[in-house]
Amino acid sequence: MMITEKSKITQGQFMLIVVQSQVGVGILSLPHKMQEIAKGGGWISTLIAGLIVQVIILILWALCRRFPTDTIYSFLPKITGKVLGNLLCIAYICYFLFSAGTVLSILADVVGKWVLHETPRWVFLILTLLTCIYLAKENLRVIARFFVISSFMIIVMVLFSLFSYANVNFIYIFPITEAGWWNIIKASNEAVFPLVGYEVILVIYPFVEGKSGGILKAASLGNMLITLFYSFEVFTSLVIFSPAVMPAIMEPLLYMLKGFSFQIIQRIDLIFISLWIIVVSAAIVSWIYMGTVGLGRLFHRGEHKKAVPYTALIIFILAMIAQDPSTSALYNKIIKISHYAFVIVLPLILLIISYLTRKRRTKAI
Numbered sequence: 001m002m003i004t005e006k007s008k009i010t011q012g013q014f015m016l017i018v019v020q021s022q023v024g025v026g027i028l029s030l031p032h033k034m035q036e037i038a039k040g041g042g043w044i045s046t047l048i049a050g051l052i053v054q055v056i057i058l059i060l061w062a063l064c065r066r067f068p069t070d071t072i073y074s075f076l077p078k079i080t081g082k083v084l085g086n087l088l089c090i091a092y093i094c095y096f097l098f099s100a101g102t103v104l105s106i107l108a109d110v111v112g113k114w115v116l117h118e119t120p121r122w123v124f125l126i127l128t129l130l131t132c133i134y135l136a137k138e139n140l141r142v143i144a145r146f147f148v149i150s151s152f153m154i155i156v157m158v159l160f161s162l163f164s165y166a167n168v169n170f171i172y173i174f175p176i177t178e179a180g181w182w183n184i185i186k187a188s189n190e191a192v193f194p195l196v197g198y199e200v201i202l203v204i205y206p207f208v209e210g211k212s213g214g215i216l217k218a219a220s221l222g223n224m225l226i227t228l229f230y231s232f233e234v235f236t237s238l239v240i241f242s243p244a245v246m247p248a249i250m251e252p253l254l255y256m257l258k259g260f261s262f263q264i265i266q267r268i269d270l271i272f273i274s275l276w277i278i279v280v281s282a283a284i285v286s287w288i289y290m291g292t293v294g295l296g297r298l299f300h301r302g303e304h305k306k307a308v309p310y311t312a313l314i315i316f317i318l319a320m321i322a323q324d325p326s327t328s329a330l331y332n333k334i335i336k337i338s339h340y341a342f343v344i345v346l347p348l349i350l351l352i353i354s355y356l357t358r359k360r361r362t363k364a365i
Contacts, residue, residue, distance in 0.1 A: 006139055007207055011218040013144035014208045018198055018222030020147045021286040023154060023279050025106040026194025027230060028251040031237030035246045038187035040173030043235035045184050049191035050227025056344055057198055057219050063351045064205035065212045072202040073294045079350050079357070086298065088346070092202075093294040095342045097311060099196070100287035101318025102331045104128065107280050108319060109328070114254060114273055125319050129312045132281055136288040137305035140207050143289060150282045153275040154229060160272050161236050164256045168239050193336060194230065197283055198223055199343045203290045288315070 009017070034042025067075035072092060077085030108124050116124060135146055177184065201219055208215050237252035249255050257269040289304070292311050296304030322328050 007141055008209050009141055009144045009204070009207055011208060011210050011214050013141075013148060014204065014215065015218040015222040016147050016151045017144055017200060017204065017286065018219050019151060019154070019226055020279065020282040021197030021200045022195050022223065022226040022283075023229070024103050024194060024197060024283045025110065025280055027233060028110060028253055028276075030191065030194050030230060031234045031252040032246065032250055033190050034187055034234050035238060035243065037179065037190065038184045039179040039243065040176045040238060041179060041184040042187060042238055043173075043231050044176070045187035046191045046231040046234050047227060048185060048188035049195060050223060050231070052188060052192055053195050053198060053223050053227070054220060057201065057223055058216070059344070059348055059351060060199065060201050061205075061212070061216045061219065063347050063354065064201060066351075066354050067206075068212065069206050071204075071206060071293060071297075073297045076350070079354050089294050089298060092342060093291050093298075095338045096287050096291035096294070097314055098318065098331075098338065099335060100284050100291065101315045102322070102335055103280065103284055103287065104315055105319040105322040105328065105331065107277065107284075110251065111273065111277065114251075115270060121323065122316075122320060125316055128277075128281060128284070129316055132285045132288055133308055133312050136285045136292065137308045140204060140289070143285060146285075147282055150278050153279050157272060157275055157279075158229065158232065160257060160268055161233060161253065163268065164236060164240050169242070170239050172240075172242050173235075173238050191230070193339060195223075195226060196335075196339055196343070197286060200286055200290060202347070203293050284315075288312070 030046070031042065034045055038045045064072075067078070070078070073089045076088050076092075079085065080088060104125065107128070108121055111124060112119070112121060135143055179187075198219065201215075205215065208218070233253060237256060238246070240256050241249060241252055246252065254269045254272065257272050258267070288308065288311055292304040292307040295307035295311065296302055300306040322331050
């Protein structure tokens with residue numbers, strides 16, 4: 001696709017796109033998973049996960065840096081050849097759309113459980129997707145502006161979480177290494193997947209203004225902010241709920257806020273969910289955009305907006321299928337395997353091949 005001046009974004013906007021792409025549905029259940037494996041050291045596991053993600057970001061950046069004016073859909077055929085490159089492009093599109101479907105499915109599950117008990121699942125999915133379509137069909141600069149605005153929702157979510165410190169008990173996290181360092185490190189693997197979304201760099205790198213070093217700093221800062229946010233929420237949950245209670249609570253953050261009320265606001269948890277829906281919807285927009293850019297290049301002469309309607313239909317079907325726990329568990333397994341393959345292993349292989357064959361865009365970077 002042609003990268004016009006109207007589609008260019010600043011490094012600050014890119015940072016917030018990384019932030020919004022990483023904030024997904026995993027934050028609600030992450031404290032439960034961390035306590036289950038790492039006990040009181042779960043917040044350390046989240047910090048380690050952030051470091052792992054930073055290493056992956058370095059790999060993705062190094063790959064994109066060699067093709068500064070190309071998205072992954074443009075430089076894949078240059079590295080592997082046209083036939084294999086286009087097949088890999090289709091595989092990446094499938095990964096992005098499947099990720100969007102999985103995120104939307106989990107979002108529907110949580111909202112159906114906590115808020116819209118009687119609302120049919122398909123109604124919520126359609127309403128959410130219509131909102132996402134409205135934004136995803138625009139150019140990247142418009143999307144980035146919305147992401148800047150919605151980023152303030154994360155600050156409000158942190159402020160809401162601070163209310164829970166009225167009932168804090170720091171003894172709950174001691175001894176911090178109760179589960180052992182091996183389990184703390186093992187838990188970091190589980191924490192990596194809620195942080196997914198940083199692979200957006202593969203698609204929007206050429207749209208970012210400035211030098212490659214600045215782009216790396218922006219992506220790194222975005223990852224650092226989200227890592228700190230996730231670690232803060234995990235730590236907060238661990239010092240609010242006792243180790244005996246935590247295993248029975250799947251969404252600690254929501255239960256934590258459910259007990260607070262003011263004269264004007266009775267259910268802070270519902271306000272939190274409302275903000276969370278906006279943030280997660282932004283992440284879904286990011287996944288849709290990543291997928292439709294590839295579809296636009298392959299089938300619509302670079303016009304990604306033509307692919308948005310039927311892409312939304314595919315995501316809707318994926319989210320409707322995942323209604324029972326067994327299917328949701330299968331989705332999560334597929335996402336984990338796909339993440340390793342498309343975000344870690346394959347980019348590393350492509351980077352090595354590009355160096356060995358000395359393939360790169362000659363434009364100064």
